[in-house]
Amino acid sequence: MAPRPPAHTRKYPCERCPLRNLEIFRPFKREELEFVSHLKTGELTAEAGTTIMAEGSHSAHLLTVLSGWGFRYKLLENGNRQILNVILPGDFIGLQGAIMDEMQHSVEALSDMFLCVFERERLWELYRDHPGLAFDITWLASREEQVLDEHLLNLGQRTAAARTAFLLLFLFSRAQDRGMTRGASVTFPLTQQHVADMLGLSLVHTNRTLNQLARKKLIAWQDRTLRLLDRDALADLANWDDTVSVQRPYI
Amino acid sequence: MAPRPPAHTRKYPCERCPLRNLEIFRPFKREELEFVSHLKTGELTAEAGTTIMAEGSHSAHLLTVLSGWGFRYKLLENGNRQILNVILPGDFIGLQGAIMDEMQHSVEALSDMFLCVFERERLWELYRDHPGLAFDITWLASREEQVLDEHLLNLGQRTAAARTAFLLLFLFSRAQDRGMTRGASVTFPLTQQHVADMLGLSLVHTNRTLNQLARKKLIAWQDRTLRLLDRDALADLANWDDTVSVQRPYI
């Protein structure tokens, strides 16, 4: 990472952060905005397929996603991969690495991504001087915990079809909150292998399950575009609560 | 919960908190101890089998476990239960309810438990006046996230035998850190149904898998006592990293 460039060279100074236009994100107070702007040390572009953080490293950076898709994962010795969650705009990356000693998972870009870079060392200043922001970070960690709880329930207790329906609804509505959908469609950068690795299913079985959902006209997925054709039926299949998304903070 | 009793009626005033004797827990600074003592509003005894917090409620309390075992879980409409994690001394309960609007999971006591009660409303004071403690809370949330990541990997990518071995090692070493083991034995208040609900396996299959581990002389489990007979073989089976536990904070 280059040393901090003058703020005016930033593509997205915090005052014009693209996330600020989305209803899903809670607006900053003025002094918080100033502090976050001061915390920011750079910007990062990652091409699809790039590893952004590696398990075992203790990254010097905290990142906030401004655009694009990524995912967090862990590998087993035998090469099996478990995708832990998909990462979307507003998500905060690297907290584990900043708080514990090292990252216990890796992060990879699914599409080209644009990210905001913060110095890990300054996290302490944030806790000391901006309890509201500290609270926001805890909010984010707590929300991620909630999501993981839901995924655990999904893997442990649902059948392959329900599990898949749940995942697609989950990803779609997260994308929707971020203005990345058009009607019932999203540009969807995952492959079936990613879905399989997220659900703990084999690729073959994932394929058959997806085709089964497509045959029943619940979804259509071609050319990197996912369409939810019958959201109610999907929600029903997956026991999905269609609760309204509340505003969330970001850093 | 009774209104705050005078501090001297406490069974465990914070200065004599039983957790302070355990190496696994990071000691407080003096002023932190004072503040936490002031934050504490009571104590709670829960009998085995009691529901301590219910999904959907927005509990007024934050709890720290002083002794005993419990678990967090979610239910599906069909009655299926996913146990998300086991709760042991030092664990902090109810953060989700305090930060988001309501709890998305329930908590039940596995054995008799003794807990420390904090007023949820005062959490904000903690963030405002004690950034070190705020950081500790984030640490705990972040650590729980890490554990959930590991469980997701466990459910998604390991076979029943490896999954079971992993869980037993996980629980045993957590109990060990808290001084609850004697040699290779723990008093283990879970039933096979709990293990099944934690691993996403049926009771019958869990039983067969446990018996298989017992037949291979890796474990012995009778009379609420679990013994790890061959920890190396278990670790090998489960791809277990026997990393030394680092000190953790508590509130």
Place this chain on the structure above:
DNA sequence: CGGGCCCTTGAATTCTCTCAAACAATGTGG
């Protein structure tokens, strides 16, 4: 003694995986 809870076992069924092969779409270099 009866009821409840937990563990155990057998048998049949269903789900999911692995192996193997083929196909489509895309991009590259010759």
Place this chain on the structure above:
DNA sequence: CCACATTGTTTGAGAGAATTCAAGGGCCCG
């Protein structure tokens, strides 16, 4: 423009894993 490699999807078939259903046993407690 074609041959070829690469990546992602699809299908069939057989094997293996895990589930369900059913029943019995042990133990504790009222």
